[in-house]
Amino acid sequence: MIELNVRLFGGFEVRRSAGPIIVFSTRKARALLAFLARHPGQPQGREGLAAMFWPDSAESEARRNLRQALKLVRRALADRGDAIIVSQGEALLLEPSAVEVDVDLFERLHEAGTPDAIERAAALYRGDFLEGVNLADGPFADWSLIERMRLHEHALDVFSRLLADRLETGRTESAIDMALRLLALDPLQEHVHRQLIRLYLEQGRRGSAREQYHVCRAVLERELGSPPEAETERLYQEIRRCRVELPASASEPSTQSASSPPSPAVDYLLTRPAVAVLPFVNLGRDPSQTYFADGLSEDIITALACWRCFPLIASSSTFCYRERGDGLHDIAAELGTHYLVDGSVRRSGTKLRISAHLVEVATARYLWAERFDLDLHDILVVQAEAAEKIVAAVAPELQQAELRRIMTKRTEEWSAWDYFLRGWSLLNHFTTDDNARARSDFEQALRLDPAYSDAFMGLASGYLRDLFHDEAAASREEALARGLTAAREAVSLDPNSSAAHHALGTAYTWVEDYEAAIDETELAIELNPSNAFARMALGNRLDLIGQTAEGIAQMRHALRLNPRDPRRFNFMRFLARAHIALGEYETALRWARKAVQLRPEQPDLHFRLAICLAHLDRTEEARAALHASERLRPGFLESRKRWQPYADADRNEHFFAGLRRHGLFGQANSAP
Incomplete structure (x- = not known):
């Protein structure tokens, strides 16, 4: 019968089966158990144990110390009658x-x-052998290092096998996870960098592919003093030939700190897993640069607070760990957090490299990691820009991690937060059926907490997204009225919620009150500059009223903030339309193709692709795209004949001019 669970990967932890962590009174007692646990059932001579842990003591004294340490271990384990540690002479x-x-x-x-065994082995590897713990010096430390290196090699083999399996079976997202795990173990594996670059390209994530190349190059130059191999350079040239350029935004990154006082404490917030931002480490040679790392950590905390989704640990509590050197598990246990954000800053001349990570403490898994290379043109602007980018990526990853966690719970144990998360995830499917299921979850959240602003915001989004689908045309007015009411309620309950003001701005857009829509969306960005989706919405709404160039700048800024947002196909959908308005048809076509690549099941994306192709006189390709729209949703093209995206008749005429010029608008059901 199993009485103890011993964890040696990623630290040292001993628990009784389904019980609390066992505390040992001395380091040597912990080290003794760790050594015996390395090979259960394998006898270890007392003389050898005494020499390992007390090499500088006389033999008699070392044996006496061993007996004392053994006594402490047995007492901590409540081991009576040699049930756990067995004496054999x-x-x-x-x-x-x-x-x-x-x-x-x-x-x-x-x-x-x-x-199956390799999959299970990978799940067990939560960090290097006895990582971050110092149990004993001398021979034990030497033995630990050798074991760590050997097990590290085995872990590389495990994750290499899993990567090969994912590549063979076409599981791209899982293959990316495996490649990242491998590079975390050994960043000098250039062939893995190349595989990861190709996987990003397969997903259309050329920005991520370019960044991975630069990460690879920097690692090789720093650690080996050598450039990438010719095959890696050829791959990078392929990326550059196919790249989509994103010009700088017309507006400077916001340097405003969100200093608005928080809303009154809400009980449901206190039940959610907390997140802590640890002080970023200064890796440069100049100790005075620590102030920049500290300022960046503070800005990240401030920006994360704008999302209003997770309890945040104050910097006064987290900054004390800079000098203590505690392990992540120990820090999380002391602070009561489930997630940690940490990173480093390295400055060289006018260049700055920032590395940031989001860690799920329970699994020791990196949920997200990214590097940012910036020019120090203005220290405060760069600091704010870096924090904005980091938080724009971290906040959605936190929600995804929480969604995975709640899906393992029984529904009867769910809180209002759990229902909100599942509802929000369903909304991202962009179908009428999932919209309805999402609204049901938001309503359940409101039954548990009638004052939950985010649930009203989600409910509003569910009704308003129905307006994209023509199946809901019969109840259009009802959906719009309910969406507007729910959005107003969300703002009323939490006036400082960026998401609530964004939802209200969307409702005003649907009733064609564009002035109110833009006011609400600008307020959403002011409350949370890292809200990439609100910034995209502002760009879309500016295009609708004819301020297209400024709108495009806002939408591209949104893409740079969070290039992995699962809703980024919407960014591309609206960018395609905006570039059509400017007569930039080739650029519009690139965005439309990228949107279709991300969500090929969306008929509207194929329709916009057809519009771009028709403007370029690529008639047969346009006809094929129209056919794809109709195949995905019969009757879709007939409904689109009534669509007027702009309030201005001349802009609408121009938008559809290509389709009309080639006589394609009446060919909804014709084969390509």
Whole structure:
């Protein structure tokens, strides 16, 4: 019967089965158990143990110290009658039937080598052997280092096998996760960098592919003093030939700190997992640059607070860990957090490299990691720009991590927060059926907490998104009225919520009150400059009223803020339309193709692609795109004949001019 669970990967932790963590009174007691746990059932001579842990003591004194340490271990484990640590004359061993040790199980699974065994082995590897803990010096430390290196090599093999499997079976997203895990273990694997670049390209994420190339190049130059291999350089040239250029935004990044006082404390917020931002580490040679790292950490905390989704630990609590050197698990336990944001800053002349990570503490998994290379043209602007980009990426990743967590819970245990998360995830499917299911979740959240602003915001979004689908045309007025009412209620309950003001701006857009729509959306950005979706919405609404160039700048800024946003196909949908308005048809076509690549099941995206192609006189391709729209949703093209995206008749005429010029608008059901 298993009595103990011992974790040696990513630290040191001993628990009773389904019980609390066991605390040992001395480092040597912990080290003794760790050594015995490395190979359960394998006898270890007392003489050798005494020499390992007390190499500088006389033999008699070392044996006496061993007996004392053994006594402390038995007392902590409540081990009576040699049930866990067995004495066999001059040897000690850990009873294998009484313990489960992650490293031992990992080795057996790795040796078995079956696909299922390799998957299970990967799940066990939560960091290097005894990572971050100093149990004993001397021979034990030397032994620990050798074991760490050997197990590290086994972990590389495990994740390499999993990457090969994901590539062979075409599971791109999972393959990206495996490649990132491999590079976290050994960043000098240039072939893995190349595989990751190709995977990003497969997803249409050319920006991520370019960034990965630069990461690879920097690592090789820093660690080996050598440039990338010729194959890597050829791959980079391929990226450059196919790139989409994003000119700088017309507006400077916001340097405003969100200093608005928080809304009154809400009970449901206190039930959510907290996040802490640790002080970023200054890796440069100049110690005075620590002030920049501290300022960046403060800005990230301030910007994350604007999302109003997670409890945040104040910097006065997190900055004390700069000098203490605690492990992430220890920090999280002390602060009561589930997620940690950490990173580093390295300055060289006028160049600045910032690395940032989001860690899920329970699994020791990096949920997100990114590097940013910036020019120090203005220190405060750069600091604000970096914080804005980091938070724009981290906040959605936190929600995705929480969604994965709640899906393992029984529904009867769900809180209002859990229902909101699932509802928000369903909205991102952009179908009428999932919109209805999302509204049901938001309504359930409101039954649990009638004053939950985000649930009203989600409810408003659910009704308003129905307006994109012609199946809802019969109830259009009702959907619009309910959406507007719910959005106003969300703002009333939390006037400082960026998401609520964004939803209200969307409602005003649908009733064609563009002045109110833009006012609300600008306020959403003022409250949360990292809200990429609100910035995209502002760009869209500026285009609708004829301020297209400024609108495009805002939408491109939104894409730079969070190039991984699952809703970014919307950014591209609206960018395509805006570039058509300016007569920039080739650029519009590139955006339309990228949108279709991301969400090929959306008929409107194929329709916009057809409009771009028709403007370029690529008639047969345009006809094929129209056919795809109709195939995905019969009757879609007939409904689009009534669509007037702009309030200005001349702009609408220009938008559809290509389709009309080639006689394609009446060919909804014709084969390509």
